[in-house]
Amino acid sequence: xxxxxxxxxxxxxxxxxxxxxxxxxxxxxxxxxxxxxxxxxxxxxxxxxxxxxxxxxxxxxxxxxxxxxxxxxxxxxxxxxxxxxxxxxxxxxxxxxxxxxxxxxxxxxxxxxxxxxxxxxxxxxxxxxxxxxxxxxxxxxxxxxxxxxxxxxxxxxxxxxxxxxxxxxxxxxxxxxxxxxxxxxxxxxxxx
Amino acid sequence: xxxxxxxxxxxxxxxxxxxxxxxxxxxxxxxxxxxxxxxxxxxxxxxxxxxxxxxxxxxxxxxxxxxxxxxxxxxxxxxxxxxxxxxxxxxxxxxxxxxxxxxxxxxxxxxxxxxxxxxxxxxxxxxxxxxxxxxxxxxxxxxxxxxxxxxxxxxxxx
Numbered sequence: 001x002x003x004x005x006x007x008x009x010x011x012x013x014x015x016x017x018x019x020x021x022x023x024x025x026x027x028x029x030x031x032x033x034x035x036x037x038x039x040x041x042x043x044x045x046x047x048x049x050x051x052x053x054x055x056x057x058x059x060x061x062x063x064x065x066x067x068x069x070x071x072x073x074x075x076x077x078x079x080x081x082x083x084x085x086x087x088x089x090x091x092x093x094x095x096x097x098x099x100x101x102x103x104x105x106x107x108x109x110x111x112x113x114x115x116x117x118x119x120x121x122x123x124x125x126x127x128x129x130x131x132x133x134x135x136x137x138x139x140x141x142x143x144x145x146x147x148x149x150x151x152x153x154x155x156x157x158x159x160x161x162x163x164x165x166x167x168x169x170x171x172x173x174x175x176x177x178x179x180x181x182x183x184x185x186x187x188x189x190x191x192x
Numbered sequence: 193x194x195x196x197x198x199x200x201x202x203x204x205x206x207x208x209x210x211x212x213x214x215x216x217x218x219x220x221x222x223x224x225x226x227x228x229x230x231x232x233x234x235x236x237x238x239x240x241x242x243x244x245x246x247x248x249x250x251x252x253x254x255x256x257x258x259x260x261x262x263x264x265x266x267x268x269x270x271x272x273x274x275x276x277x278x279x280x281x282x283x284x285x286x287x288x289x290x291x292x293x294x295x296x297x298x299x300x301x302x303x304x305x306x307x308x309x310x311x312x313x314x315x316x317x318x319x320x321x322x323x324x325x326x327x328x329x330x331x332x333x334x335x336x337x338x339x340x341x342x343x344x345x346x347x348x349x350x
Contacts, residue, residue, distance in 0.1 A: 056227035060219075064235040069320055072242055076324065079331035141298040142224040142305065150229065151305040155288040159273050161231075162312050166270045169319035173263075177326045 011052050019045045030085045036074040043067040057146045198247070205247045212240035220313050224302070230309035234316025242324050250328050259325070262318045269315025276307050 022042045026035050043066030050059035088096075115122035132149055140148040150158050220233030245253035277288040285292035290304025 057229070057232075060227050060232045061235075064232050064239070068239050069235055069242070069324075072239075072246070073323060073327060076327035076331055080327065139297075140301045140305070142302070144224055144226060146227070147224045147229055147305060147309070151308050152288075152290060152301055155277075155308065158308070158312065159277070159288070162270055162273050162315050165319045166266060166315050169266055169315075169322040172323045172326045176330055177322070 008052055012049070015045050015049045015052065019049070030087070032078055032083045032085055033075070035085075036071060036078060039074070040067045040071040043070070201247050205243050209240045209244060212243070213237060216240065220309065221306075223309055224305060230312030230314075231316050233309075234313040235320060237313070238317045238320035238324075241321055245324065245328065250325060250332055254325070257321065262321045262325075265314050266318035266322060269311045269313070269318065272311035272314065273308050276304055276311070280304070 019042055022038050022045065026038050026042070029035055029038070043062055046066060047059040047063040050056070050062060115124075119125075132145055132153065136142070136145050136148045136153075140152050142148045216233045216237035219228035219236060220230060223229035223233065241253060241257060244256070276290070276293075280289050280292055281287050283292040288304070288308075290301045291297035293300035293303045
């Protein structure tokens with residue numbers, strides 16, 4: 001058999017197993033600092049998986065945002081709250097298990113309808129993708145089709161995403177950015 | 193403040209930060225040829241500043257990058273993005289149809305994409321810094337209430 005396929009399968013399985021273990025550890029551990037670190041590792045594993053799936057742009061974003069920025073923000077949040085998780089009573093844990101099992105079953109049921117991974121007849125490969133891959137060099141002229149799709153064909157979507165980030169930052173500023181102003185008072189002229 | 197004595201961290205971060213910034217710029221301007229683009233570049237560029245803030249304290253970070261600068265850059269990014277769209281409209285095309293930006297449609301597309309990606313990068317960069325400083329500013333004020341005067345004056349205001 002092709003050695004490359006075997007290696008990539010092995011990597012896939014290994015990454016998924018590590019992600020599973022990390023997820024279980026996140027659910028078990030009560031020290032939230034460790035949980036934040038583990039979620040960073042989870043994101044990094046996710047990024048590795050995207051690289052194996054040849055989605056380098058997504059992997060890049062996952063590594064930068066998931067493993068980098070959000071970890072720092074979570075630690076910042078931990079500094080504001082406690083780094084110990086309160087124990088949940090067992091009755092609630094059983095309810096949670098029930099809900100999780102239900103959702104898991106629904107997801108598995110939904111995934112039955114999905115086309116097989118790499119199936120050339122899958123809708124994703126026959127809708128607009130062939131046009132992007134075939135024509136974008138003549139229409140946009142960029143070697144990286146992902147950028148052509150993101151910034152040109154789907155320019156509206158990307159603009160919306162940029163506005164989402166803008167709104168998020170403005171929201172954080174409004175909610176907690178200036179809370180300390182009231183007490184100081186003398187700080188009025190600074191910073192604007 | 194806590195990190196004032198961590199010599200290794202301070203030296204290593206000072207060595208690393210220029211390369212992180214350079215890599216972010218590479219990702220920004222090379223996004224049309226390889227993986228990357230404005231979003232990733234903005235996050236990486238911001239992470240260099242976050243690292244600086246973590247090691248040297250929020251006040252020092254705010255001296256290098258005052259809050260009015262981040263707020264300005266935050267809105268400049270979205271303005272640049274939508275501005276490119278409006279310019280396309282004025283030149284007779286559709287909104288965000290970069291073909292009309294230059295005589296050759298391919299060049300127009302290239303200009304449009306570079307500008308738009310730069311707008312995304314600016315907003316993402318400023319957004320991450322803003323959110324980080326908002327959280328860290330509050331944390332510093334809560335952990336160290338006696339320091340509040342200094343924290344409020346230097347950094348807590350954004």
